[in-house]
Amino acid sequence: MTQTETQAARVVFTRGDVDESVHAVHLVVVGGDGTTFASCGDPELVTFPRSSSKPVQALPLALAAPELPSDELAISCASHSGTPEHLTVVLRLLERSGSTVDDLRCGTHPPFDAAVAAELIRRGEAPTPLHHNCSGKHAGMLLSCALNGWPKEGYTEHGHPLQLRIRELHAELGGVNLEQVEAGTDGCSVPAFALPLSAAARIFVGLARPAGEYVQALERIFAAMTVHPVLVAGPGRLDTTLMPLVPGLVTKMGAEAFYGMGLRHSPHGPLGMAFKIMDGGERARAHVALAVLEALGIPLTPELRALAPATLHNWAGREVGGVRVELPLAFS
Template sequence: MTAQAGRVVFTRGGLAESVHTVHVAVVDREGRRVASCGDADLITFPRSSSKPVQALPLALSAPDLPPDELAIACASHAGTPEHLAVVERLLARSGSTVDDLRCGTHPPFDPGVAADLIRRDEKPTPLHHNCSGKHAGMLLSCVLHGWPREGYTEHGHPLQVRIRELHAELGGVPLDDVRVGTDGCSVPALALPLHGAARVFARLAAPGGELAPALERIFRAMTAHPFLIAGAGRLDTTLMPLVPGLAAKMGAEAFYGMALRDTPKGPLGVAFKIMDAGERARPHVALAVLGGLGLPVTEEMRALAPATLHNWAGREVGTVEVELPSLRG
């Protein structure tokens, strides 16, 4: 029987104005369920929360890759000059250029950079796409493994086949249980049970076996370069430095994954999905989960998810209430 799902409730005038339904899974590196809320068996797409696994073939084949370049391969970056410089370095390692990227183009996530492009009457390029670092890393993985760069985004390409296998291995699920769609940047989007996604992050928190050195390097790259993983004012970048031993990665449609090394229950992996893709609820759920697992939630952390709502004149107009009724060990 599925446990009661969590909720994030935004109120106004004492009334619930919007409600976001949440499912949470927390596991240890063996996949044992330490805590849950809602449906831990929910099959869902981690989307960009898969990027640490998508970067694993790169980490395995390039053990001397600088940490900032490994971090950008795991990133959903904001398209700032700092981000683009690292992507360009990573592209150059495989003899690739921006023309080889198959991620498509969108305006930079950083509003200042996007506005600056408009002022200069310049169009964004695939470098500005938040996934360009991942794609640059994939191109280098192809070169180092002896796979063709052509068609590297296709489901049947050897790189994408290997990435799917790694999701199954790290998630502790049969390969056939890893469902395949197509992501916004054209690579395969892989869906697996929520508890499997949590186990992926648990393995990142407590690496073991043959993959351990590469997983450790990914964890260290992400935590050493939080700005590269997202950008100013974005949750991954702001939360990781505030929580010792945390590697966090957001995914589209309000998915979130956290690898936690230092909890009262030891290293853990967390995955949660907000069913209506309500991005504004994500920091509230993240802090509630951290607190529920016994981690201190500081005032600086609480500032990322205020419990009260204010209007443009500064008046308090409502509240945010997080209910995770069955989050338990």
Template structure:
């Protein structure tokens, strides 16, 4: 068909039951080296898609640039999709106070904490969640501080035309090596702009985290160090980013809604790499299986502790084995 993009074989995660495929999740992967060149892919590396919260390291860059002395834990929470534990909330509150802001200034909305224990504790105390419990509250607190430090108004900081969001869109284009008109804008679940760009562009952004260069290098390095030094703050108990990063030397990883994932890898046989993948149907249960398969394909040793994050067998509530998981990641090297 005229105009149709040529793509390689897509990856798949196949959940089986009784020896038969029950669910199949299609996956697209892009891998970029430290020099910004795409070195491998699987499926459609040109797929234009929303990284959602995988964009948070980019969204935190204006803060990192404006506040070079900011403590690492506060920069980490600005990159986080946190679980709403007391530890998370304490860091968000500290970051929020730096701009003279309060919880009432957060425009992220409200949902119960992702962490079941934190959510249950609110119920026991007969307290309703506040915007502080929203998984994006750290990002919003960081955005408010970035506005104050740059002399931008705090009012309307979530709007597409606000100087902060204009700059964040420009950073996606600059770091992803795409033109600005190839960065498409939508609205995220927390009300800030969500930017979509080709998958290889997001892989390039994570490659820049793995191998910072140019004028943004100090800020990129600070974001990388904050994420890797504070994996608990990036997500929370039992969540993939928090559990995977300490198990892989030199890895900064960030999940996004609808089964997007970005990884900045500093230690591979191929040198520093940036990886971005999208499970096309948004099936988030496929994400850890693809993450481990990609790491293994890139020569990163996968330990038994890592494999426990993506079990190959399925069990029912009675503990009986009822199925399995098959993973296919046919990376095509450039």
């Protein structure tokens, strides 16, 4: 272990009295001043927030379009489910930059919403890039280019002015040097930026309690995501269900079991949290999120506990096992 590293958290799935599966978790909580408040595992783990970066990727849009409707700003931060409600907002955002679905470079996958995906199959229709969960982000990027005088062509490339600016913003908001922000390519073809877990947590506390140069734009992003949680994800998904249950909480999931949370109000003041489940086991995400909120003094209502059941049932409804979270938080 490094000097800052402690024992990692674990989410353990049991069957009967036997531990069947274990997910290791690195987690860090920072306070309003950006310093580490609590952690378990390695708070300086360098990892990809993936879609948890979307509020940062939307910041150039928020800065360039201060009058943009909040639902369009929310969809630019979204990993949406491809419902008609989502698609309507994405199309409106595309229209603002004179773009069409053909200009989206995110690729295509079936809608995350099972009912919408089934309806496409029933009608014999193939999904389009509009159904991709990142289409709102890409539509927002196209508008950012149009408003900033950058070419829309090549907007997904690492050397494009928009992507260079987004990398700079990750460093600024994360409180790290630009050299500490490493680049890969995301599933939707835009750059994915890796940075220390503590830097990601600072991004989220800055989203929950904005300050400094970008305060107004970040406040609008926070408001858009918390007022329109159904646009950020979709019915039945964690971001959409969790945010309305905890006042002042903004959350954003990332692929491969990353999660970022910004808490505006807690017994300890504003807090930012980021965690990475090392095996990418996304089924453990809600369990970790609720465990850390409870550890930080947020009471878990029955509605919250229902998001991460402690017992496991089979298809016949029989109880067959359980889930426990081991969260050895070390407070600074």
